[in-house]
Amino acid sequence: MRATVFHGPGDVRVEEVDRPELTGPDDAIVRITHTAICGSDLWFYRGDSDRETPSRVGHEPMGIVEATGEDVRRVREGDRVFAPFAIGCGECQYCRAGLPTSCEHGESWSDHGGAQSEYVRVPHADGTLVRVPDRYADDERALEALLPLTDVMGTGHHAARSAGVDVGSECVVIGDGAVGLCGVLAARRLGAKRIVAVGHHEDRLALAEAFGADATVDGSTREDPIERVKELTHGGVDHAVECVGAASAMETAVGVCRPGGTVGYVGVPHGMDGGFPIFEFFTDNVTLQGGVAPVREYADDLMADVLGGTLDPSPIFTKTVPLDDIAEGYRAMDEREAIKVLVRV
Structure with missing residues (x-):
């Protein structure tokens, strides 16, 4: 064969x-x-x-x-x-x-x-x-x-579920690869009322909108994605869906979370040589939940x-x-x- x-x-x-x-x-x-x-x-x-x-x-x-x-x-x-x-x-x-x-x-x-x-x-x-x-x-x-x-669909679902997304939620999905795009689908399926997708590629963010994202943030521009998300969500969200695994994505996830929020993660950790933002999780009582889907x-x-x-x-x-x-x-x-x-x- x-x-x-x-x-x-x-x-x-x-x-x-x-x-x-x-x-x-x-x-x-x-x-x-x-x-x-x-x-x-x-x-x-x-x-x-x-x-x-x-x-x-x-x-x-x-x-x-x-x-x-x-x-x-x-x-x-x-x-x-x-x-x-x-x-x-x-x-x-x-x-x-x-x-x-x-x-x-x-x-x-x-x-x-x-x-x-x-x-x-x-x-x-x-x-x-x-x-x-x-x-x-x-x-x-x-x-x-x-x-x-x-x-990827099951993985995106695991990320959204781990983040606690449910009916009426406002959430941010970080990553515009296949898993992140499926995370948008999953968040909509779970009943999120507002979804912001963060990525680096215009065509993929357009697909995120087609999948149900209410707004998108292009991290490839000079604009700070954390600040832009906070502008779009009146200060942040309770549910961040991290679908990349890079240190920068995790920093964005905890950065857009309100105190007491939850980051659901499925991105396999890589590029963490610069350290994990544990202090940010600690000071704002942000929960980290997820793993292999x-x-x-x-x-x-x-x-x-x-x-x-x-x-x-x-x-x-x-x-x-x-x-x-x-x-x-x-x-x-x-x-x-x-x-x-x-x-x-």
Whole structure:
């Protein structure tokens, strides 16, 4: 089969590799039809994080079940499924508590063929795979709207939820990448009455407005984003949704929070060499809550809204490539020509 293999910074290739096989009774084999390139994939692509070479990559799978082990009960051959970026058993104490990202038996997609490939082996299939209702199994529009639930939509939802956004809230979403844009969608879905989106790219902020942001702040200008947000919100907000992970984003998040507010964060921390603004959190009693998004926990509720027509994150895909051209997709995202790339297999 064909699979995407990382050979070093700026070097991803589609190569012929062995097709995965069932190795355990709770396994499934999924034929990938759709997958995506994630912003976190750019870390190793740019050389910003270490990764073994060569290694298989990708963690956002959607496809058709080809085979199942004897203990698999929730999916069967022929089912349309998708899966979150984290593999979880669905049965351990952390999975039952709604934290499948801390699963006692959790594993990485890269250990099972990577999701940017033609096939993938899914351990703990019952705990990991999400079955799409048969009615939508071949509905391309619905499938493209569901694919972000493998990662960025669930992650944006986790950020907004961690920030305490609910009906009538006024909030700020920091970051105009795919996760930040999904954070805007999530905040609107949770009932926020006013959303301010902060980013650095005019086209992405325009999409934030289309997703429901009432106002935007372009941090690439000379204007101080914290001061501008305070002007727009009469002094700040109680809920800040941090979707970047950089020190500057966290500084903005705590800077726009009113005393007693909450920062919900999902941006993987990086660039914190200059220090974390702990004193600002301390002096104003600002709560920090969030972390790795347990997207499997949210998938069924979000899927219901997607299929019900009230949620559509698919516009975050601004470029589509076939698997054989995935290197072009990486390049486009690396050079910010695309927000997120959908890969058809």
